[in-house]
Amino acid sequence: MADTLTAPKRPTRGVITLPCHLDWSGHAEYDLGRPARMSSMYKAVLIEAGSVDDLCTWLNGELLLRL
Template sequence: MDSYGPGHRQTAERDASTPSRWGPAPGQLPSSLTELAGPTRGLVDLPLHLAWSGLRTFDLDDDKLLLGMYRIVLATGLREDYLRFLDGGLLVSHWPRLRKMVGRGVRMAWEDAFPPLRPRTGQAAA
């Protein structure tokens, strides 16, 4: 046993394909990016279960607010939230910036599931 307690070694050595507890649960992601048919313009009010503190209304015509809303939905949403609030085209076009705003578990889950979101050669994989 190391100084971090029992089970630490198994956690640290977990296979890279094992889903992260910080990413979406298995079965929560849509089967295709085309299923994401959320709004692309205008004002969007997120429900309290997603935006419980601070800003709840987002103007999708403002890139900064759009990115903020997508970060919230990606990080805390469930399948129904992805389908209702995300748009596949917007997700793909803004992913190079969004991938830096979400945790590793979220980023890996979405990129593993959807090849168009994977970084291109020469793009940072951070």
């Protein structure tokens, strides 16, 4: 799975909105240019992911290691 987290399609910048099944808090919009929000987004995905596809869709391996 580590190889799939390095694929270029993973979001690494900009503002993204997680789907409801990953963030149902009402604050699902994340500005990846803000380190605290990026960290919060990665935490939400790691906690709420229901499948490997969720992890591979939303997480970037390099950013995950940095965080």
